[in-house]
Amino acid sequence: MDLLAVILVDGLIYGAWLFIVSVGLTLTFGVLNILNMAHGGLYAIGAYTTATAVGIYFANGGDAFPLGSYAVMVFAALLVAVVLGPLLERGLLRHFYDRDHVVIVLVTYGIFLILEDVMKLIWGVTPLFVSEPYSLLGNVEMGPLFYVTYDFLVIGVAIVAGLIVWYVLNRTRQGKVVLAVIHDREMSRTMGVNVNKVFMVSFMAGVFLAALGGALTAPMISVSPGISVNVIILAFAVVIIGGLGSIEGAAIGALFVGIARAASVHMLPAAELFIIYLVMAAVLVFRPEGLFPKTEARKI
């Protein structure tokens, strides 16, 4: 198997993972106009909740039906979304909607900091391991290399998640309402759209996607403090490359970064740590608002 193919497969796997952890961020930005720094924290909470839930599942006879652990993972992500989504959006964020963009980023940065320690208080600092779901599906042989089948499951989930988000936004009545709110908040309000509800549900969807990213990742890593920090920056880079608020952009941005990183791992390992920022800086130099920017109306 030649190097190019290896890079493509690795890049695809990594890109799929990146898409899952960043699509919620771009969705939240698209609808609520909030660049949510707490996204990384929500991802980590998804991972922790999954680790705990899957652990409980296997401790209580889950071995009899191990595939059920996948349902447990999704359920864990849902739980995080239902509990934290309304709490953060209704309880905190809505008080800052009329403030500057950057101020809201700082508010979410505050939330991020708080979540970091809340996680330590709940789950402690010892790493958690739940590798069962990861090894469950066995390996795939591709030429001389083995890939864990789970990695391809991640690609599947990325595609499904992307399609669902796209379908809901563009093909359903509720989605059209959301698009209307994105387009003109005030106009939608006067047309009788319950903007508050749209905000809350969209934010919950964003939290769910973040937590789902964490849930999928939990079996692959040791779940420990600090996993949120890197993810938030990766997700930021992806959505900025794609153009803030654009789902397609996030997909292409994730693929871009995924392949760039895979290429760097195989060809220029020294650059692995910052290749993503290089890609981001390079894209922004040529496309100052990312690949798929929001269009803005004339100001004067």
Place this chain on the structure above:
Amino acid sequence: MSTPEPPGGNPDDIVLQAKNLNKAFGAVTAAKDVNVAVPRGAVWSLIGSNGAGKTTFVNMVTGYLRPDSGTILFNDKNITGMEPRKITRLGISRSFQIPQLCAELTALDNMLVSLGSANEQASFFRSAHSADSVASATEMLERFRIVDYRHRTMAELPAGVRKLLDIAMAITGDPQVLLLDEPTSGVAAEEKYPLMDLVMEALEGANVTVMFVEHDMDIVARYSQRVLAFYDGQIIANDTPDHVMQDESVRRFVTGGAAATAGGASC
């Protein structure tokens, strides 16, 4: 130089010229083969319904929009597609339909910002509130009779004062050409004439060429020497106010029956 300019400007001294300007936004034509030559010292108005291309013309001349084709000459210098800042520096200033003020600064500070910007050698050290600067800013506010509002921020200013401040800021750099985008829109009917009088008074003796976008035909008739009527991105009439208001296509596409009668009554 001692001979006063004839009313309507000196036709031999063209300060601003637009040649074959075209601009489209997707399928919408905002400018179609626009040709204008404005003599120095003239006061012209631009009329036309919304979307006819008046503001697009102003935006192209001042560099906010780059025309798809055509050239704009200022004192015979090609300024097409130049950055707004550079065009301002050359001597073309503008005001805005919605006043563009610095919302969190007081009226005086807004004036000081324009004074500081008018000076190319704005300093990193010299205080913005030096006695000299404050005196000239205050004097400018006095000229527009808004000096009483000098310590108020934008949220506390009445609409008419905002308009005047916006125009005053545009005048600070001693422009040769001043483009006013709907100076009287959003101003109470009885304040429109006083506002225009103030602006014209402030410009007196400076030999500034003025082009203003206006919907009120009485204002057009009273303050401008010549009218450009826009329709669908084109200039359909370019004549004195009397003639333009009699013009068949202007009556049909721009002023409508009622406005034409009003215009006629003022003749």
Place this chain on the structure above:
Amino acid sequence: MMNSRFFVPLSCVIIFSALVGIGFIIPQWAMFLATMALAKGLVALGIVILMRAGLVSFGQGLYFCIGAYVSGLMANWTGITDIILLSILGILVSVILATVCAKLLSGYRGIFFAMLTLSLSMILYGALSKMSMIGGTDGLNVSAPTFLGFAPEGRALGFSLYFYTCLVSVIAGGFIRVYFNSERGLTALAIRDNELRVEYLGSSVKSAISAGYIMAAAVGGLGGVIAGLAIGHVDPEYAYWTTSGEFVFVAILSGFFSITAVFASSIVLEIVRSFSNLYFPNTWQLVLGVFLLIVILLLPNGLGSLFNKLRRRGDSE
């Protein structure tokens, strides 16, 4: 109203004397804390400069890190340990880099500016982590500084560093105050409000932002030099985004009205950090986050707005 020409230098002298006076009575750990707080305050001051033009840099750790590495590498490579020389070099390197970066950054606003500055800083972090010849992720040790040939040790070293830090902080603060009051300073505030208008008045928004960014880099580099010397060690974490996050925190806490407030906020943050490290080692970030939310909610213009209100009340009486 006091004659404004003498107001800034006079305040500088008074504040400096007070700081040095305090230095004689506080214990050594507090002196170190104050030195670090002032050094970081310098970096935060850079963010405040940009905030006045409506921008937030989430990557000032870049210059903090560069300053610190300059102080470490210079001693190792050339044997230069003089603090003044190191400061000048740190500022110089920062300014040169910032001049290049400003060309790229001055076209960006809001979140794009924040994220681009962040990514530049993270590129440095990644690069330094991989450079094993200068310590990689472990970083390197920084030799103790000398002061114009004077090589103090122990408490004298701590005090000399503190004295020097107070001096440069007050000088930098004074200059930046003069800039804030200047024509260019007012233009920056106008850009924050209405960039379009400023451009239409004939001022270059890009060059104003570049100037602010370069000034911010200069104080950031200076802060880095001092922090590196004070800690005696430097590693890539200086450029990590969470480090930059703390500088942003200080800037938000202080607001952009008062320079004294920037240093005061930095000191508050360092004190809170010390106490939480001591008493709640696992909830430092929780404290920080709650603190940040409260400040944003209750003091939208930062601590500096409190100072200003008090001052205004003083004026009207």
